[in-house]
Amino acid sequence: MAIDTAELPDPDDMPPDPEDMPPAGTSTAGPNPGWLSDDELAYVRGRLPVVYVEAVPVRVDGQGLVTEVGLLLRSTPDGVMTRALVAGRVRYGETLRDALFRHLENDLGPMAFPLIPASPVPAQIAEFFPLPGISPYVDERQHAVSLVYVVPVTGSCSPRQDALEVTWMTPDQALAAGTLAELVGGRGRLLRQALASVGC
Amino acid sequence: MAIDTAELPDPDDMPPDPEDMPPAGTSTAGPNPGWLSDDELAYVRGRLPVVYVEAVPVRVDGQGLVTEVGLLLRSTPDGVMTRALVAGRVRYGETLRDALFRHLENDLGPMAFPLIPASPVPAQIAEFFPLPGISPYVDERQHAVSLVYVVPVTGSCSPRQDALEVTWMTPDQALAAGTLAELVGGRGRLLRQALASVGC
Amino acid sequence: MAIDTAELPDPDDMPPDPEDMPPAGTSTAGPNPGWLSDDELAYVRGRLPVVYVEAVPVRVDGQGLVTEVGLLLRSTPDGVMTRALVAGRVRYGETLRDALFRHLENDLGPMAFPLIPASPVPAQIAEFFPLPGISPYVDERQHAVSLVYVVPVTGSCSPRQDALEVTWMTPDQALAAGTLAELVGGRGRLLRQALASVGC
Amino acid sequence: MAIDTAELPDPDDMPPDPEDMPPAGTSTAGPNPGWLSDDELAYVRGRLPVVYVEAVPVRVDGQGLVTEVGLLLRSTPDGVMTRALVAGRVRYGETLRDALFRHLENDLGPMAFPLIPASPVPAQIAEFFPLPGISPYVDERQHAVSLVYVVPVTGSCSPRQDALEVTWMTPDQALAAGTLAELVGGRGRLLRQALASVGC
Numbered sequence: 001m002a003i004d005t006a007e008l009p010d011p012d013d014m015p016p017d018p019e020d021m022p023p024a025g026t027s028t029a030g031p032n033p034g035w036l037s038d039d040e041l042a043y044v045r046g047r048l049p050v051v052y053v054e055a056v057p058v059r060v061d062g063q064g065l066v067t068e069v070g071l072l073l074r075s076t077p078d079g080v081m082t083r084a085l086v087a088g089r090v091r092y093g094e095t096l097r098d099a100l101f102r103h104l105e106n107d108l109g110p111m112a113f114p115l116i117p118a119s120p121v122p123a124q125i126a127e128f129f130p131l132p133g134i135s136p137y138v139d140e141r142q143h144a145v146s147l148v149y150v151v152p153v154t155g156s157c158s159p160r161q162d163a164l165e166v167t168w169m170t171p172d173q174a175l176a177a178g179t180l181a182e183l184v185g186g187r188g189r190l191l192r193q194a195l196a197s198v199g200c
Numbered sequence: 201m202a203i204d205t206a207e208l209p210d211p212d213d214m215p216p217d218p219e220d221m222p223p224a225g226t227s228t229a230g231p232n233p234g235w236l237s238d239d240e241l242a243y244v245r246g247r248l249p250v251v252y253v254e255a256v257p258v259r260v261d262g263q264g265l266v267t268e269v270g271l272l273l274r275s276t277p278d279g280v281m282t283r284a285l286v287a288g289r290v291r292y293g294e295t296l297r298d299a300l301f302r303h304l305e306n307d308l309g310p311m312a313f314p315l316i317p318a319s320p321v322p323a324q325i326a327e328f329f330p331l332p333g334i335s336p337y338v339d340e341r342q343h344a345v346s347l348v349y350v351v352p353v354t355g356s357c358s359p360r361q362d363a364l365e366v367t368w369m370t371p372d373q374a375l376a377a378g379t380l381a382e383l384v385g386g387r388g389r390l391l392r393q394a395l396a397s398v399g400c
Numbered sequence: 401m402a403i404d405t406a407e408l409p410d411p412d413d414m415p416p417d418p419e420d421m422p423p424a425g426t427s428t429a430g431p432n433p434g435w436l437s438d439d440e441l442a443y444v445r446g447r448l449p450v451v452y453v454e455a456v457p458v459r460v461d462g463q464g465l466v467t468e469v470g471l472l473l474r475s476t477p478d479g480v481m482t483r484a485l486v487a488g489r490v491r492y493g494e495t496l497r498d499a500l501f502r503h504l505e506n507d508l509g510p511m512a513f514p515l516i517p518a519s520p521v522p523a524q525i526a527e528f529f530p531l532p533g534i535s536p537y538v539d540e541r542q543h544a545v546s547l548v549y550v551v552p553v554t555g556s557c558s559p560r561q562d563a564l565e566v567t568w569m570t571p572d573q574a575l576a577a578g579t580l581a582e583l584v585g586g587r588g589r590l591l592r593q594a595l596a597s598v599g600c
Numbered sequence: 601m602a603i604d605t606a607e608l609p610d611p612d613d614m615p616p617d618p619e620d621m622p623p624a625g626t627s628t629a630g631p632n633p634g635w636l637s638d639d640e641l642a643y644v645r646g647r648l649p650v651v652y653v654e655a656v657p658v659r660v661d662g663q664g665l666v667t668e669v670g671l672l673l674r675s676t677p678d679g680v681m682t683r684a685l686v687a688g689r690v691r692y693g694e695t696l697r698d699a700l701f702r703h704l705e706n707d708l709g710p711m712a713f714p715l716i717p718a719s720p721v722p723a724q725i726a727e728f729f730p731l732p733g734i735s736p737y738v739d740e741r742q743h744a745v746s747l748v749y750v751v752p753v754t755g756s757c758s759p760r761q762d763a764l765e766v767t768w769m770t771p772d773q774a775l776a777a778g779t780l781a782e783l784v785g786g787r788g789r790l791l792r793q794a795l796a797s798v799g800c
Contacts, residue, residue, distance in 0.1 A: 064516030264716030316664030
C-alpha cells in the first residue's frame with residue numbers, strides 16, 4: 001500500500017502506526033467503513049470537502065490559564081523542518097471527539113492525557129482550498145473544513161509518527177511572528193486565532 | 201436523472217431550481233466540480249462525513265435582540281408535514297459563507313436579505329449518523345457534520361423549493377415542546393441549542 | 401456583623417466560612433479592598449451593576465462529553481428547598497478565575513478539583529435586575545451581570561455553607577421542565593442555555 | 601462639576617454631550633439611578649469591579665465577511681494621539697444592549713446604524729486592573745470587567761465627543777504591530793483577539 005506522506009508537510013490523515021492500520025487484505029467494504037484505500041481517498045477528495053479536526057495542545061495552571069503551547073516539529077519529505085498543529089481527518093462513522101482523541105494520541109502519544117473540551121463548538125473554523133485566494137488557508141491535496149480546538153494536556157507527550165518533537169513554549173513565544181511563519185498553509189494565522197480564543 | 205427527494209423529509213442538498221442545476225449533459229468533470237451525479241453522491245456519502253450548514257432564521261429588534269424565529273414547513277413525500285431549518289450540503293470548492301447564502305436564498309427566496317454572522321464559528325455543531333445511538337442526531341442518508349448558525353433576516357421571505365411556508369413565531373413558541381417535536385432527526389434539540397446561543 | 405443571608409435563596413456573595421472572613425475589626429480600607437461591610441455593599445449595589453460568576457458543575461467522560469450535571473440543593477430562610485448553581489460576586493481586585501475558583505471551592509468543597517475552562521469567554525451572559533420585565537432574570541438585591549461557565553469537576557464534592565447537597569443527574573434530567581422550575585430568578589433558563597453550549 | 605476627563609486617554613464613561621447629561625441639580629436619587637456624581641463614581645470604583653462594554657466597529661460584505669475595521673483616533677489631554685475602541689461603562693439599571701448602543705451612538709454618531717450581534721456572549725472578556733501584572737490589561741482608574749463585541753456598522757460614522765476621527769482600515773492593517781501598539785492599556789491585544797473571533 002502506497003503511503004500518501006508524499007503529500008506532506010501538511011498534517012495528515014495517514015495511518016499513524018500499525019495497530020491503527022487495517023489488517024492486510026481488509027477492504028473498506030469490511031467492518032470499518034472509515035478506511036479508504038488511496039484510490040478511494042483521492043476520488044472522494046476531489047468531490048467533497050473533507051472534515052478535519054485540529055488541536056492546539058496547551059498546558060494550563062490550576063485555574064485554567066494557558067501557560068504553555070505545544071507545537072509539533074515535523075520533517076517534510078524534502079527534509080524541511082516545519083511546525084504543525086495536531087490534525088487529521090474525521091473518518092466516516094467517527095465522532096468528532098473520537099477523531100480528536102485519536103489524532104491527539106497519534107501525535108502526542110498515549111500518555112498525554114488530553115482534556116477534550118466539553119463544548120463541541122470549536123475555537124475556530126478554517127476552510128482549506130487547493131488553490132490560494134479563496135480563503136487564507138491552502139491545502140494542495142483537498143478542500144477541507146477544519147474544526148480547531150484548544151486542548152489542555154495533563155500528561156507527558158512522546159511524539160509518534162512523523163513528528164520529531166513537541167516543543168513547549170510560552171503563549172508569547174508561540175505568537176511571535178517568527179514562530180507563526182513556521183506553520184504552513186496559513187496555520188500560523190489559525191494558531192493565532194485559536195490562542196486568542198483562550199485570551200492569549 | 202433520478203431525484204433523491206425520496207430521501208426527504210430531511211433538509212436536503214438537492215438542486216433547488218432549474219437555474220441552479222447543471223446544464224444537461226454536464227459531467228462533474230466539467231467546470232463546476234461541486235456538482236455530483238446521484239451515483240457519485242451515493243458513493244461519497246458512504247465514505248466520508250458530508251459537511252452541512254444549517255441556519256435558524258430570526259428577526260431581531262434595533263438592538264439585536266431576537267424577537268421572532270422562522271421555521272420552514274415542509275411536506276414529506278408521504279404527505280406528512282414537518283418543521284425544518286434551512287439546511288444543505290457544502291459543495292466541493294464552495295466556502296461556508298457561499299453555501300449558507302445559497303441555501304438561505306433557496307429556502308427563503310431572494311428578498312430575505314440575510315445578515316450572515318461575521319464570525320465563522322457556528323452557534324452549534326451537530327453530528328448526524330445513519331444509525332441512532334451514536335449521537336442525538338440521525339440522518340438515514342449519511343454521516344453529516346453540520347455547522348449551525350443563527351441568521352437574522354431583514355427582508356421578506358417567500359419559500360421556494362419544497363418548503364410550503366416560513367412560519368414566524370416568538371422564541372418561546374419555537375421552544376415549546378410541541379414545536380421542537382415537529383423537527384425530525386434530532387433537530388428540535390438543535391433548534392433549542394441554537395436559540396440558547398442567542399439568549400433565548 | 402449582620403449576615404445578609406436574609407437575602408437568600410439566591411446564590412450569594414456572603415462570607416462562606418470563618419477562614420474566608422476578615423479578622424474582627426478589619427475595615428475594608430485594610431489589606432483586602434474586596435471586602436465590603438454590609439453598609440458599603442448595600443450602597444454600591446444601588447449604584448453599579450455587580451459582576452457575578454456562576455458555574456454549572458459537570459462530570460465528563462474521557463472524551464469531554466458531559467455525562468452528569470451537579471445542582472446545589474439549598475434551603476431558604478423560610479425553609480423552602482431550591483436548586484441553585486454555584487454563584488457569587490467578583491470582588492474588587494479579584495480575577496474572574498480567582499472568583500470562579502473561590503466560589504466553586506466554597507460550594508463544592510476543597511476536593512472537587514474543578515477544571516476551569518481555558519477560555520475566559522463564558523458559555524452565557526445573564527443580566528439580573530431587581531424588577532422583572534427588563535430581562536428574563538431577576539435578583540431582588542441588585543443589578544448583576546453574571547458570567548456563566550460550565551466547569552467539569554473531577555474530585556469529590558462536599559457542599560459547604562448553606563448548600564445541603566450536590567445532586568448529580570443526567571443532562572436530560574437536569575433539562576426536565578420540573579428540574580428547571582426549581583431554580584429561582586430565571587436560572588432554570590440559564591441552566592438550559594449553559595447546557596446547550598456543551599451540546600446537551 | 602469637575603469632569604474626570606483628566607483620567608483619559610482611556611475610553612471613558614464620562615457624559616458624552618449635553619443631551620446625555622443629567623439636568624442641573626439632578627441627584628442620583630432621582631429618576632435615573634445610573635447617574636453618579638464624581639464623588640460617588642470615585643467611591644464605588646474603589647469598591648467594585650465596574651462593568652464595561654467595548655465594541656470593534658467593522659464593515660462586512662454581503663456574506664458577513666469583515667472587510668474593514670474602524671478605530672477611533674483620540675487626543676489625550678496631553679495632546680498625544682491614540683487609537684481606541686468604542687467603550688464605556690454600563691450604568692445601573694441599563695441592559696448590555698442599551699449600553700452598547702449608547703456608546704456606539706456616542707462615538708460613531710446617530711447615523712452609524714450598528715448591527716448589534718444577536719448573541720449576548722461577547723467575542724472576548726478583558727479584565728482591567730489599576731496595577732499592571734495581574735492581567736494584560738491596565739486601567740489606572742479602576743478594576744473593570746469589559747465585554748468586547750465585534751459590531752458591523754452599515755451607515756456613516758461621524759465621531760462625536762473627544763474622538764477626532766474614525767479610521768477605516770483593512771483587517772491586516774488593523775492587525776499590524778504598529779497599529780496594535782497605538783492602543784493603550786493592552787487594548788491592542790484585545791483588538792487582535794476580537795478580530796480573531798471573526799476569522800481575521
